[in-house]
Amino acid sequence: SAVISQKPSRDICQRGTSLTIQCQVDSQVTMMFWYRQQPGQSLTLIATANQGSEATYESGFVIDKFPISRPNLTFSTLTVSNMSPEDSSIYLCSGANNEQFFGPGTRLTVL
Amino acid sequence: QKEVEQNSGPLSVPEGAIASLNCTYSDRGSQSFFWYRQYSGKSPELIMSIYSNGDKEDGRFTAQLNKASQYVSLLIRDSQPSDSATYLCAVAGGYQKVTFGIGTKLQVIP
Numbered sequence: 001s002a003v004i005s006q007k008p009s010r011d012i013c014q015r016g017t018s019l020t021i022q023c024q025v026d027s028q029v030t031m032m033f034w035y036r037q038q039p040g041q042s043l044t045l046i047a048t049a050n051q052g053s054e055a056t057y058e059s060g061f062v063i064d065k066f067p068i069s070r071p072n073l074t075f076s077t078l079t080v081s082n083m084s085p086e087d088s089s090i091y092l093c094s095g096a097n098n099e100q101f102f103g104p105g106t107r108l109t110v111l
Numbered sequence: 112q113k114e115v116e117q118n119s120g121p122l123s124v125p126e127g128a129i130a131s132l133n134c135t136y137s138d139r140g141s142q143s144f145f146w147y148r149q150y151s152g153k154s155p156e157l158i159m160s161i162y163s164n165g166d167k168e169d170g171r172f173t174a175q176l177n178k179a180s181q182y183v184s185l186l187i188r189d190s191q192p193s194d195s196a197t198y199l200c201a202v203a204g205g206y207q208k209v210t211f212g213i214g215t216k217l218q219v220i221p
Contacts, residue, residue: 001157031208033208033209041213042199042211042212042213042214043155043199043211045208045209048208092154092155098143098160099145099157099160100145100157100201100203100209101157102154102155102156103154104153104154105153105154
């Protein structure tokens with residue numbers, strides 16, 4: 001299984017600012033994904049990070065709010081832009097070849 | 112819209128008993144089925160994957176798949192307090208894109 005790390009592990013941000021979350025996989029993976037998980041709820045897929053091309057966003061998520069990069073097969077970033085308190089959540093990246101493995105998550109609090 | 116249904120629980124079982132976790136899914140074209148365990152404050156951890164009808168056993172865990180009934184289950188034998196967690200059922204079609212259920216909270220009572 002792949003080992004996935006995320007930075008930062010947590011952050012407290014002011015309304016209107018942006019935060020970039022980094023995701024690093026220790027081996028090449030075919031697919032990378034970004035999820036959001038609200039307390040007590042299941043995972044919501046934000047987008048599929050495509051290597052060398054624009055990410056594929058799920059309904060309700062847009063590139064202007066959640067720009068994503070994936071420059072190679074082991075690294076991706078998610079930016080949460082112009083944050084509001086409603087963006088407070090845990091953000092998880094995952095990598096997959098056949099099975100999907102998750103990073104430890106980034107706990108974001110927006111004041 | 113693809114859906115994965117789970118009872119949110121909590122499911123309480125005594126230590127040493129068998130815990131049975133169930134999941135149904137709506138997309139008949141689903142090809143891959145997973146169970147993840149998530150401890151409070153941690154990220155999901157893959158514990159079982161199953162791709163064909165029948166049973167798959169790994170230690171104390173058995174995953175069961177019935178594609179005709181669109182039903183997946185996870186049995187945990189000899190349940191331990193350390194098994195107390197939320198168990199997420201996940202179903203995938205192509206391209207590893209996975210739909211997660213809400214998760215069942217399991218409590219193993221010592």
